[in-house]
Amino acid sequence: MAKKDRTWMIYVFPALLLVLLVGIGPLLYSLVVSTFQFNLAKLQIPFRFVGLRNYARLFTDPGFWNSLGLTLLFVAVSVSIELVLGTILALVLAEVERGRSLFRSLFLISMMITPIAVGLMGRFIFSDVSGIVNWMFRLLGLPRIIWYGDPRFALTTMIILDVWEWSSFVFLLVLAGLMGIPPEFYEAAHVEGAGFLARLFSITLPTLRPMYVLAALIRVIDAFKEFDKIYIMTKGGPNFATDLFSIHNYMIAFKEFNIGMGSAMSIVFLAMMFGIGTLLVRVLTREA
Amino acid sequence: MAMRRSKTAAGFRYLFIVVALVIYLTPIFFQVIAGFRTTGATYDPDKIVNFRGLTLETWIDLIHHQNFLSYLRNSLVASVSSTLIIMLFSIPAAFGLAKMPMGRKTRANLSFEFLSMRMLPGIAVIIPIFVAFKRLGLLYTMQGLVLLYVVFNIPLATWLLNGFFKEVSSEIGEASRIDGCSYFEELVRIVIPLSGPGLLSVTILTFIFTWNEFMFASVLTMSAIRTLPVWAAYTTQQHYIISYPVLGISFTVMIVPVVVFALTMQRYLIRGLSFGAVKE
Amino acid sequence: MSRKKVVLLVLAALVLVPLMLFVGCTKQQGSGGLSGYKPKSGEAMDVYAVRIAKELAKGKDITLRAILTWDAPSEALIKLIPKWEAATGMKVKYEKLSTLEMETKVNLELSSGKPEYDIVQYDKYIYKPVLENPGLLNLDPYIKKYDIDFAGMMTGMGEWGKADDGSNRMLPFYWCTYTMVYRKDLFEDPKEKAAFQKKYGYELDPDNLTFDKSYKDAAEFFTRDTNKDGKTDLWGTVELFAPYAAGDAFMGRYLNYWNNDKPYLSDAAAGKANFNDDAAKAALKDALDLVKKGYMVPEILQTDWASILGVFGSGRAAMALCYTPTWVAVQSPSSEFKVSGPEKVGFTHIPGVTGKPRSTISSGWLSFINKNSPIPEIAYLFLLWAGSPQIDKELAMTTLHNPVRQSTYADPEVLAANPTFAAEAMHKEGQYAVPDHLIYAEEQLILSNAMAAMVSGKMSIEAGLAEAEKQINAKWAEVKQK
Numbered sequence A: 001m002a003k004k005d006r007t008w009m010i011y012v013f014p015a016l017l018l019v020l021l022v023g024i025g026p027l028l029y030s031l032v033v034s035t036f037q038f039n040l041a042k043l044q045i046p047f048r049f050v051g052l053r054n055y056a057r058l059f060t061d062p063g064f065w066n067s068l069g070l071t072l073l074f075v076a077v078s079v080s081i082e083l084v085l086g087t088i089l090a091l092v093l094a095e096v097e098r099g100r101s102l103f104r105s106l107f108l109i110s111m112m113i114t115p116i117a118v119g120l121m122g123r124f125i126f127s128d129v130s131g132i133v134n135w136m137f138r139l140l141g142l143p144r145i146i147w148y149g150d151p152r153f154a155l156t157t158m159i160i161l162d163v164w165e166w167s168s169f170v171f172l173l174v175l176a177g178l179m180g181i182p183p184e185f186y187e188a189a190h191v192e193g194a195g196f197l198a199r200l201f202s203i204t205l206p207t208l209r210p211m212y213v214l215a216a217l218i219r220v221i222d223a224f225k226e227f228d229k230i231y232i233m234t235k236g237g238p239n240f241a242t243d244l245f246s247i248h249n250y251m252i253a254f255k256e257f258n259i260g261m262g263s264a265m266s267i268v269f270l271a272m273m274f275g276i277g278t279l280l281v282r283v284l285t286r287e288a
Numbered sequence B: 001m002a003m004r005r006s007k008t009a010a011g012f013r014y015l016f017i018v019v020a021l022v023i024y025l026t027p028i029f030f031q032v033i034a035g036f037r038t039t040g041a042t043y044d045p046d047k048i049v050n051f052r053g054l055t056l057e058t059w060i061d062l063i064h065h066q067n068f069l070s071y072l073r074n075s076l077v078a079s080v081s082s083t084l085i086i087m088l089f090s091i092p093a094a095f096g097l098a099k100m101p102m103g104r105k106t107r108a109n110l111s112f113e114f115l116s117m118r119m120l121p122g123i124a125v126i127i128p129i130f131v132a133f134k135r136l137g138l139l140y141t142m143q144g145l146v147l148l149y150v151v152f153n154i155p156l157a158t159w160l161l162n163g164f165f166k167e168v169s170s171e172i173g174e175a176s177r178i179d180g181c182s183y184f185e186e187l188v189r190i191v192i193p194l195s196g197p198g199l200l201s202v203t204i205l206t207f208i209f210t211w212n213e214f215m216f217a218s219v220l221t222m223s224a225i226r227t228l229p230v231w232a233a234y235t236t237q238q239h240y241i242i243s244y245p246v247l248g249i250s251f252t253v254m255i256v257p258v259v260v261f262a263l264t265m266q267r268y269l270i271r272g273l274s275f276g277a278v279k280e
Numbered sequence C: 001m002s003r004k005k006v007v008l009l010v011l012a013a014l015v016l017v018p019l020m021l022f023v024g025c026t027k028q029q030g031s032g033g034l035s036g037y038k039p040k041s042g043e044a045m046d047v048y049a050v051r052i053a054k055e056l057a058k059g060k061d062i063t064l065r066a067i068l069t070w071d072a073p074s075e076a077l078i079k080l081i082p083k084w085e086a087a088t089g090m091k092v093k094y095e096k097l098s099t100l101e102m103e104t105k106v107n108l109e110l111s112s113g114k115p116e117y118d119i120v121q122y123d124k125y126i127y128k129p130v131l132e133n134p135g136l137l138n139l140d141p142y143i144k145k146y147d148i149d150f151a152g153m154m155t156g157m158g159e160w161g162k163a164d165d166g167s168n169r170m171l172p173f174y175w176c177t178y179t180m181v182y183r184k185d186l187f188e189d190p191k192e193k194a195a196f197q198k199k200y201g202y203e204l205d206p207d208n209l210t211f212d213k214s215y216k217d218a219a220e221f222f223t224r225d226t227n228k229d230g231k232t233d234l235w236g237t238v239e240l241f242a243p244y245a246a247g248d249a250f251m252g253r254y255l256n257y258w259n260n261d262k263p264y265l266s267d268a269a270a271g272k273a274n275f276n277d278d279a280a281k282a283a284l285k286d287a288l289d290l291v292k293k294g295y296m297v298p299e300i301l302q303t304d305w306a307s308i309l310g311v312f313g314s315g316r317a318a319m320a321l322c323y324t325p326t327w328v329a330v331q332s333p334s335s336e337f338k339v340s341g342p343e344k345v346g347f348t349h350i351p352g353v354t355g356k357p358r359s360t361i362s363s364g365w366l367s368f369i370n371k372n373s374p375i376p377e378i379a380y381l382f383l384l385w386a387g388s389p390q391i392d393k394e395l396a397m398t399t400l401h402n403p404v405r406q407s408t409y410a411d412p413e414v415l416a417a418n419p420t421f422a423a424e425a426m427h428k429e430g431q432y433a434v435p436d437h438l439i440y441a442e443e444q445l446i447l448s449n450a451m452a453a454m455v456s457g458k459m460s461i462e463a464g465l466a467e468a469e470k471q472i473n474a475k476w477a478e479v480k481q482k
Helices: A008-033 A053-059 A062-094 A100-112 A115-125 A132-139 A154-179 A184-191 A196-207 A209-224 A228-233 A245-254 A259-287 B002-034 B057-065 B068-099 B104-119 B126-136 B142-167 B170-178 B183-194 B196-212 B215-220 B228-240 B244-264 B266-273 C002-021 C045-057 C072-088 C099-111 C140-145 C190-200 C214-222 C246-257 C278-292 C308-313 C324-330 C376-386 C389-397 C406-410 C412-417 C420-425 C440-455 C461-480
Strands: C063-069 C091-097 C119-123 C171-183 C235-238 C317-323 C345-348 C360-369 C431-433
Touching: A008 A259, A008 B068, A008 B104, A008 B126, A008 B142, A053 A259, A062 A100, A062 A154, A062 A196, A062 A209, A062 A245, A062 B002, A100 A154, A100 B002, A100 B244, A100 B266, A115 A154, A115 A228, A115 B002, A115 B228, A115 B244, A132 B002, A154 A209, A154 A228, A196 A209, A209 A259, A228 A245, A245 A259, A259 B104, A259 B126, B002 B244, B057 B068, B057 B244, B068 B104, B068 B142, B068 B183, B068 B196, B068 B228, B104 B142, B126 B142, B126 B215, B142 B196, B142 B215, B170 B183, B183 B196, B196 B244, B196 B266, B215 B228, B215 C099, B228 B244, B228 C099, B244 B266, C045 C072, C045 C376, C045 C389, C063 C072, C063 C099, C063 C376, C072 C091, C072 C171, C072 C324, C072 C376, C072 C389, C091 C099, C099 C119, C119 C376, C140 C376, C171 C246, C171 C324, C171 C376, C171 C420, C190 C214, C214 C235, C214 C278, C214 C317, C235 C308, C246 C278, C246 C317, C246 C360, C246 C440, C278 C440, C278 C461, C308 C317, C308 C324, C317 C324, C324 C345, C324 C420, C345 C420, C360 C376, C376 C389, C389 C406, C389 C412, C406 C412, C406 C420, C412 C420, C440 C461
Parallel strands: C063 C091, C063 C119, C235 C317, C360 C431
Antiparallel strands: C119 C360, C171 C317, C171 C345, C171 C360
């Protein structure tokens, strides 16, 4: 067929249009508004064009850098632990024959629970009065830790919750990968007398590399956007110990109603996500 | 000798899994069980593992005095309607992307378009959407919420379906077209039936994403269309005390569909959750 | 293809961006004809309000739309709404919002230029930016026509709803003060009293504690291991030290240490913080002493208005400081809380400071009417009715509602029903309403973060106060800019 067939447009365009309209339109609004001085609640502050001043203010605000640093720390630690735990779990479960489906189903649950519900659950179990965690600590004679109420441990609490919620994601990916490794790979190693650890590091993990990259990238993007759990547990406190990027952004936009600066931060957020996301897409399309 | 070793190894493995499962499921268990206790009991440090006196009174109170069933209904309506409409738009779109002829670059660009929308943080668009909805009279209406959910979930649904549709062999489709079938017939008669499991998984995942959504629902709903996650979040502020039983109940209800789906359709879900990387 | 996309995008932008950029254009609506109804002689305010509202609503299908709070202040009112509906023949459709979402939704509503509700109840804590919003109806003409009698309300309430231009835009609906609750069974136990007297050399008097001496001694005295398992399970006291709430704990103390010689916390006119002084340092030093020595509950940094009741009610603290409505749940014996009922729970004024007059914070809720409401007069009459002495008393007799009328606080029937009111009426002359700062909420967050830093030892008191002052001044600068 020499003529370009354009019937695909009828199929694709409705979805695309809908997405562009309600997805892109507001984005452009945010972009425009980020160059204005605009406070929704305090009308004493005049609404006027200020160019890039919101961005300048943002980049010189220690709170912004604090939230960026905290988010990077949160993402790095959570995702690393998830990768390790998920792998261990997958290695163990790969050899198990009976009940594997059941275990997989059970581990799926934490990924699919509403993040808000996970946060509420966290509030309950890490509470000093009512929580099971401190009860166990008391039982075992461990020191009393005030989890999300102590600036030193609040971020740790969030990391623990995130690991609980998402290790299964890595586990599932790695498990599938493991089961796809042909046994011939191992036969050669076995003949050469390689031990378990050697096999692990020279064959298993390298073959699973694509899975790890995929898992890492997806988790990194979602962990960066982390909002629900933190909002419902500490609102960014105490003393900004859990003031992650999205929380900081939310507080500027919805507590102070500084829409100008809030939009600026959203645009920065978007740029960062886009950068990481493009990487993700490139990896995924390479795999497909 | 080797058999004994592997039996011990297997034993250790099961032990490890059981321990892991216990640690993993304990928080869920405690949260669910809290729904059956009284507030006073949950605030008593001596009764943390003492479950005597389980009661249904908080459940009854919520259903009779606090509109709990209507929040459940709202969540169901929002999720089911959104999912249906999303499928209506995404299936053709994914079919177009996967099966219909177009420039190679076009195909790649469009796929990227759809996937990249997932990077969008909700907070970047929530205020303009609030204002726009207000002007259009969509604020605090179920239609508006559903529209928003549809728009924000089409990208992922399309991208996942694209992956599933690509697997359906093109040869059958081409053969049918030689026989005179239209693209539409190919979609309906061949691709959809053959990608049944994948379709199901995307439908379920979409349902779960809309069921779990919090940020938009918190800004764009009032009590008439309030959904479960929003209610759960705000109920912690009620009457000067956080009621752990109420928390437990909202948690339990919110995870019911999740658990049901997880136990019955895990194979399909894993495919979808891993962006199609895990093919079973 | 890409050209098509660009065209699509441009079209979308051209349609949507202008549509959304024009926010906040409120339409001017006339206030409608005000007729000259006068109260009949001896007619009670609530009867009067109902009578006129009924006449105004006659023959018309009126629905009054209100946003009420999810919390206690409105629960009592909601129970009485059917009474109003039956008497006036109109419907009241209300929406209950939690405080969390109230701020967001109300501000978004007002900014969009077309609010959907006639009446909105709002927390004084966050109300200043809203008070200044041109979307609020100027109530002066209605107050003149149907006098709400500000003089009969608790001290200074008539000033609460005044915007900077002097016009009344909000009416007080609810009032509360920051008070103390304590373990009556422990404080009044003769054995405990004797032991206290022996150890500290004076009598333990819960109604006259001082932050700088007896409160600290009492906190030390009551921190103990009651079940002999080697671990402390009762602490002397608990206060609000969580984000946002800690500002209250700070203010309650500061008001007792200072000399009432300047606007407290910040000078709004000058736009700068002025709490960084010796009074603040002394107040914080005594507070931090208690934390360091372990006389406050260990989870003090996460205790806020939603959790302090649980702490006291489960028996973890012998004393607690918070706004009165929080404590109503433990007034009568309840199966929910170990510590409840008049035998175990006592209410009193917060501690003072040796040699200084005793002070505390007062706050409350107010109601406003939207400028674009089609039924402003009827809305006002509803508020008049809700704030009338008769309804005020009726609301006070149900639990959880704090009245606004002095007559209600003096009524023995009411005091018998709710012992917390007696505590609130103590030292009336020393009550300071939470300040009317445009940046009050931000101020509170900054203060509570500074306190968290000081409590966890990250910053010294001097550094913490200086840092808070710096940040608050920056916020004032933002607001004062042209």
